[in-house]
Amino acid sequence: MSRKIAYVQAFNEAVRQEMQANDDVFCAGEDIGAFGGVFQSYAGLQKEFGERRVVDTPISEQAIIGLGVGAAVAGLRPIVDIMFMDFIAVAFDQIINQAAKLKYMFGGSATVPMTITTGGGGGLSAAAQHSQSLEALICHIPGLKVVYPSNPYDMKGLMTSCIRENNPTIMIKHKRLLGMQGDVPEEPYAIPLGKANILREGTDVTVVSWAKMANDSVDVADQLASEGISVEVIDPRTMQPLDTETIVASVKKTNRVIVVHEAVRFAGLGAEVAAQIQEEAFDYLDAPVGRVAAPFSPVPFSPVLEAHYQPSPDRITEAIRSVLARPGA
Amino acid sequence: MSRKIAYVQAFNEAVRQEMQANDDVFCAGEDIGAFGGVFQSYAGLQKEFGERRVVDTPISEQAIIGLGVGAAVAGLRPIVDIMFMDFIAVAFDQIINQAAKLKYMFGGSATVPMTITTGGGGGLSAAAQHSQSLEALICHIPGLKVVYPSNPYDMKGLMTSCIRENNPTIMIKHKRLLGMQGDVPEEPYAIPLGKANILREGTDVTVVSWAKMANDSVDVADQLASEGISVEVIDPRTMQPLDTETIVASVKKTNRVIVVHEAVRFAGLGAEVAAQIQEEAFDYLDAPVGRVAAPFSPVPFSPVLEAHYQPSPDRITEAIRSVLARPGA
Amino acid sequence: MELSNDVLMDMHRRMVRIRLFEEAAGRLAEAAKLPGFLHLYVGQEAVASGVCAALTDQDQITSTHRGHGHLVAKGGEFKPMMAELMAKSTGYNKGKGGSMHISNLDVGMFGANGIVGAGAPIAVGAGFANKYRDDGNVAAAFFGDGSTNIGAFHEAANMACALQLPVLFICENNEYGEFTPRDKTMAITDIVDRAAGYGMPGVIVDGMDVVAIHEATVEAKARAVRGDGPSLIEAKTYRFYNHHGVQNLGLKYRTDDEVEVWKQRDPIFTFEDRMIDANNASRDDFDAVWAELRADIEEAIQFAEDSPFPTPDQILVDVYSDTPSATSGAAQ
Amino acid sequence: MELSNDVLMDMHRRMVRIRLFEEAAGRLAEAAKLPGFLHLYVGQEAVASGVCAALTDQDQITSTHRGHGHLVAKGGEFKPMMAELMAKSTGYNKGKGGSMHISNLDVGMFGANGIVGAGAPIAVGAGFANKYRDDGNVAAAFFGDGSTNIGAFHEAANMACALQLPVLFICENNEYGEFTPRDKTMAITDIVDRAAGYGMPGVIVDGMDVVAIHEATVEAKARAVRGDGPSLIEAKTYRFYNHHGVQNLGLKYRTDDEVEVWKQRDPIFTFEDRMIDANNASRDDFDAVWAELRADIEEAIQFAEDSPFPTPDQILVDVYSDTPSATSGAAQ
């Protein structure tokens, strides 16, 4: 049965159902217990599962991740929360040098089935340390999987997969999508990690985009449709591993592509997407792979600045027009 | 006057001369004082400048960077050492959320003239936590400058610039180049940050590469010259800001290019280089921008594995041949 | 320690300035005039005021997410502060920092900080510079009880002690980190128990008593200036409003009774009563202070409202000290 | 506490196994047969042995860069250990980890660690799992004096106390972090002074006395199993060789005299003397142990030398639990 619920509720439901199904699953993080988490992602869970399984921790991000790593190696399936994505920096060693590498360093003898959850993205005037999109950093680290859903349906299915996954995964919730409503089946379901989703089919140009930007790109596509421009929007959903196959297939069809993301352009994930596309579809490209991203500055506080900092529908539209302006092969 | 000294001595000399010139310059880090640092980068400096200016710190990377940030904002010019590049993860918040962003968050009212020094790269069988090339991570962060010299001459000139620079810079010493000998003038000199160096001129194909790989690429180029293949090798030296202009000019001449780096390929800096080249020289490219990089795994311990893990001259050669194999426009 | 009336009235003025600034900010936030997050300092005014009254403009402080109070106490002016909260270009941070990063180096305020614990290592750096220059200045790090659980605090405390730096560690123990009570996140009651582990003296003071805080700071500062290293001061205090914003949003994590008991110990009102009882000041004296500062606040709000927002061309300014003109890769 | 002869001889055996393994590793390293870094445990054998003799295979330990000693003490076998140090595919870690990451989950050894302090939070996770399953197991974190200055240690200690987890914190205070003496990096002499700041008991033991260490561990474990939370044990000890490798490379950071004084207190030889004095064992008994284990070591070296290196096709294996066949972007 399907009904409309919010993105954050879809997250919550995935956690709840997996906790119901498996006693090895527990959650730990700051303010997630009695309070339910600052985004209410964990609302009601401590009430249902008790303090044993939904644990309020000290403000100790390194120990929170370490708690996950140690408990995972010992056989549990931890879900550990880092409130804002910017704070992964505080626990970065435990994430990239411990969680990510442990299995490999141990010659395969350990498994680390843990999920790190966090809130990413800007648009809340939360300034430089509470607004970042740092997915490129963690996607560069072998051993991690990275998920960044753009809608409630994907959120539930992907979060379910994360919890069931036998590798450390990082589930990023976009802060501006928390309230987004969408159809979500009540029963548990899993969306495989590493499979892109074609949000909108089109033939003239491909847009690769994720999280909030994926939605904005669909809006732009709808807009351009009225002008007779047919835009295909692909949401990779999982950033690591990346479903290059689906992206490349689309580009081979449309011959033109842009990548849109909230992170700064330089060394952002758009660079990897662009590099792979030109590697794998070089002869199909009628224009360089375009990138729409944030300028190379920290996220500014003032909403007036942030509005110009984040990729806007106008800038996405402009980038699409610009790759379309090139003569075809 | 020039004479041959080692890469690590060139580093040491830059620090010593800048310390002689400016009492505001000081160094702090683990084991850098009496012992001179595990790589002997700081050898003899405490003897010359005393404990006031060459400070042994606790094993506290967060506080080491914080020491630099606070002292820099207070008007000094700190050089702070993180022994191995892998350990930047331990201090990542202070690096990316504090040092990098402070000036911007303060509306420009502060300056943070600090240099972070660290040892990067593999090839010592030092395994997954002491061998990484993480430059892509820090290059993604606005506010930082990142330098990774490939030879003693550049090391001295770039380190001098780092110390004189009014922004937080990260100077990466490649561990396998420490003993590399080269001509280095005795007097102080500065090489501007952000200027690439054409290590070897050529006309058939461009190789963009840095640190140890730049040297290996030159060797490959020498090798291929005997076959009549003319390879231009460009060493950006500064990874952030990147001298795209020089790279693009070369590609417009050669029409073929590969990027070679030690880091893993996915979301490595090669992706950014490739993305920029195809953006700016799309019509000049006769083949996709090639990338030679590490496979997507942590750095393995066994020297047998690591030898295959790191880009080898053979793989560089092969990649060059492969972009040359494509028919020209 | 015998404090002069000037010092006492100066501390009172600092507390009232904080209170008025924060109450105004709370009202403006509720009227949706302040973008972003807002962590109010109301209830804790005695701590920042008592500490900062013992510091000069050359002494540095680092702060937390709850930072306006510290900046006001250190001498920050209402106008550029209010403008910053309103994200205007006339703000101390030109609208780029906001509440969580508000700063002013002229008065030695090295910034509010959005990362719990991150200010302390920066204070250690400032303290290092003071010792390096032997200029007699000290650096004070403000931080909450919850933040003492994070690694950065630990490293900073230990390093300051190891290097014997002139640093004051000021813990504002308000018994909560966000919505979670202290006893869920640590097995000790007094943060001061951590001082011995670093080799510095630690003292508990009544965080609602500006005089007690001031005296402890004067002593700690003297020690630091003598070259005897850091001290930890734990002020037991309480925030009257929510973790952020004003309302509790219906999510109760502390009882009304508890809040009420602490409000009875309001640091400003109890101070005024004591001053009047001791015949050091009259009700009229205090009323005059409030009136004067209320007018200042109104003026500051007006100033901020009248100020322009920064323009989009400012986005790439001040990322670097010499803003790169056009490193082709970096610029958008 | 009255320890049986079996326990005493078992602890002796653990110490001798460590000593022989480490001496052999040192010799092999000097003969350039071991790639990478090597941090020898010689001198500190009593600590790992005394602790691990109080633990079962189900109890977990986390370790440091100086990790072989801990793994041997926990029951690690010579052959796969030596093979790992030689980077062979028959090693515990299949040649992918080496000295700094050596591990074996079958005996509860959750890995040496190349990052100072990083093991402690992982031990907290293991301890959490024990409490969660209420299985009576405990987790022990080994770490050096120098590592108590890093944030991860602090967070781990506090979290274990806040959540009252069955975790033992075992500090091996050998007075140096790499080449820098303790008094340059902290203002305290005893690490145990940090325990009170977390709300756990702390005890100093003679790190050259395996019995003292064992007794302290038994007590701490009992406390943890009772549900009373973590303890900190500080063992005062010393490493006889260099920070890494064997020689000091001419760079003196401690005096020969100092080393000599500590060598007089060799944990194995003093233990043997005491046992013989108390008529608990004879010289012959000990000689037999050494002889047997020497043969084991030779066999292990032979095994390791005869073992194959991993093949390049193994590079991408075990990055992920189900090694991705060909995620096009990820695979090289």
Ligand SMILES: Cc1ncc(C[n+]2csc(CCOP(=O)(O)OP(=O)(O)O)c2C)c(N)n1
């Ligand atoms: C590293 C990090 N973790 C978590 C947060 C979210 N956060 C902001 S304030 C806060 C509570 C801080 O508590 P305390 O130090 O006691 O200060 P108080 O708010 O009580 O003044 C938390 C958890 C953060 N900003 N940074």
Ligand SMILES: Cc1ncc(C[n+]2csc(CCOP(=O)(O)OP(=O)(O)O)c2C)c(N)n1
């Ligand atoms: C985060 C980090 N910083 C620095 C190092 C380099 N390092 C390796 S061992 C060591 C000294 C550790 O001292 P201690 O904890 O006392 O252990 P010991 O070597 O004496 O056994 C250092 C600084 C590291 N591995 N990790």
Ligand SMILES: [Mg+2]
């Ligand atoms: Mg608090």
Ligand SMILES: [Mg+2]
């Ligand atoms: Mg030590």
